[in-house]
Amino acid sequence: MKETTLYLIRHSETTFNKKKVYYGKTDCPLSERGIIQSKILKEKLKDEKFELVVSSPLKRCIDTALIITGFKEQDILKFNDFRELNFGLWEGLNYEEIAEKYPKDWDLWKRDWKNGQPTKGENFMNMYKRVIKTLTSFLQNCTGEKVLIVSHKGCLQIIASYLLTKDENLFWNFDFQQGKYSVFEIKEGFCVIKKINC
Template sequence: MIKLYMMRHGSTDYNKKGLYNGWTNTAINLEGYEQCIILKEKLLDIKFDKIITSTLDRTIKSAEIVSDNKAQLMILEELKEINFGIWEGMNYRDIEKQYPLEWEEWQRQWTSYNIPQGESFQGFYARVKLCFESLLKNCENQCVLLVTHEGVMKVITTLLLNMKKEDFWHFSFDFGCYSYYEIYEDFCTIKKINC
């Protein structure tokens, strides 16, 4: 069995303003820092065999706070959020005004549309899937903390529950909170969510 704790990083100023924040390397803000301190207390008695993050500062800092800098982090490029390309740092209203054709195309074909200078959802999904399947093979009988992004958590959840890509939208994960999954071979049970 694999005990998987997935945590969404602490809040950032981009998140607070409702801006698209994929590969932009934003830091957690004071609220995000406090969220991570609270979560550290919640997970105090859990002994993690591995702590894994993406390469972005907001996940690394969140993992460092939660682990109290006592654990060596495994940092993986493939666990970054989707790359929003030219839309990074913008809210959806501004995107709709400045890039109306691109926005309309994304609305029609959100899974296959490749955001200029960014990536498509299909590319993002395939990247996370490949990485996560590889991780699963190396985590048997371990307790793992994965500190990552909401999009990544949604993809992983659909994979573990054998759902379609489109079911991605059925999940929401809160900043600085964890969800707990138990994985027995090909069967997953969600034990806790947004704690």
């Protein structure tokens, strides 16, 4: 059986990354630096031929994918389940502001990262389930193909953790960086990390 190759890319830098705030559902654009990061990745991956390009539906991911691949937007598969965690009322706030405005929820989230959740937001396990549901369904239909996935840090950490262990416990062992790409190869259900943050 031929291997499936996944190129995992975190969207490039955004205007909100520069502010160092929490944001998941907020649809913000790439920063000038983010556009440059994407163009550099385009050059690094210019010789790769992707059968499929998959993206979160948010602008920062779609724009990263468009710059890197030169695909038309209608040719990119957009999965709602590959969105970042919904941070609810914490969107646009830094951790100091969150701790001051929502101390109880912040404390619970720090103590129980799987089940605690941002105020009026989403908890990790709900995000984990939606990402894995779509990932497993999608992988059944792209065996043997080379696929580019552009998504968010949290989503990519879930994908990597699941591919290697079939659970969430490696989540914090990954740090997908902006402006870099990683390569995971899957053959007969076994996943190997070929490259990380290149």
